[in-house]
Amino acid sequence: MRTPNLAVGSLYMSCVAASAAGRNAYYIIAAWVALAASDTAASVAILLGAGSIAEFMTTNFGGSLVDRFDRRVVCILCDVLRLFVMAATGLGIAWGYTMPVLVASWITYSVVDRTYLTCLQALIPAVARAERLQAFSSLAYMVMQAANLFAAFVAGLLLTSAAKEFCFLLPLGCFAASLCMMTQFRHARGPRSGRERTRGIFRTAEILPTSLPLERLRKSAVVYALIYTMGMLATVLASAFVRQELNGPALQFGYLEAAWAAGSVIGCAFLFCRDRDTGRRGADLVLHLVLSGLALCGFLIWQDFVVSLIQMFVLGFSYNAARILVDVETQLAVPGSQLGRTRSQIHTVCVAAGLFAYGIIAFLGSSVPPSVIFGTFGAFMLIVAGGLLFWPSKQAESIDGLNET
Known part of the structure; x- marks a missing residue:
């Protein structure tokens, strides 16, 4: 078992915080600038859809890059690219090409940032002991949420007091801090055998966005896709x-x-607090699916502000808890040399489900109340949760064997 070095763990959390702050600041600033430039929410939908499509098409390829090369180097390169995107975005908007620059920026950033996130998550087993994976992942998500709140506050102040092109200096500074800390980061290398198996030319199954996760993780991927879509619905509606x-x-x-x-x-x-209770992740995932479904159905029954606060609290609770459980299950199910591809395949399923939800919302427009969409999707989540109770357990398998076809 690896014993995590306190300095390494602190550097990792610092990278998580800086990257999360930069990510949330960029999203808030870009969305607001797009809305102000076009005076319609459709522009924000275009940005979200374009970024999701770019992620869907490239996330598997990014995961393969994460597994083939030193993950610290991949993170550093992603930070450099994010710095370039932020600088170019600010300059492009200053020159008056707001919407074309934002669309190109959002697409490019979505691809680079998804690769960075996959790489950062794949580094966790090299930092934390196996029996502490859930606690370490939970702490990382807490740090991420705290950084998101800080970035939202500062970005809001900037948008009200500074020119829009200068607002992008905030995410640029966050990514610069992430880059500086990642250059100081040192982690245990994965097994050589795992790295040697991934060398050579890329196989088609590693690049296409149609690759499915390992059989053992498909139940988790289904739950994650529904939870991910629920989060997108909450954001949009x-x-x-x-x-x-x-x-x-x-x-x-x-x-x-x-x-x-x-x-x-x-x-x-x-x-x-429950980091050592590792035997019920599958049942806990289904439980969070049920909780989310019930909370969404509540919007259809009650249109009350206080009740809505409780429902949003439950949705936020289950959303992040399910994400952590899936991350830990993935880290325990596959070798470290395959984490990038496996995590990317799961995310591909999520993005595909989210794009479908975007399409439904765009098709329905304002003809259907948000509570009806919430309630319908909540009922669907409950039906799927009932079906997952009969999903048979699968043994671990190799992603290399799965992708041979």
């Missing part, structure tokens, strides 16, 4: 729910977002 059905101000939308964030932090802390 929460503001419309407040405006159209609660008839509330923007402040109520802020409270709902705060309730989600609070649930997220509590979910991470809950699993951090």
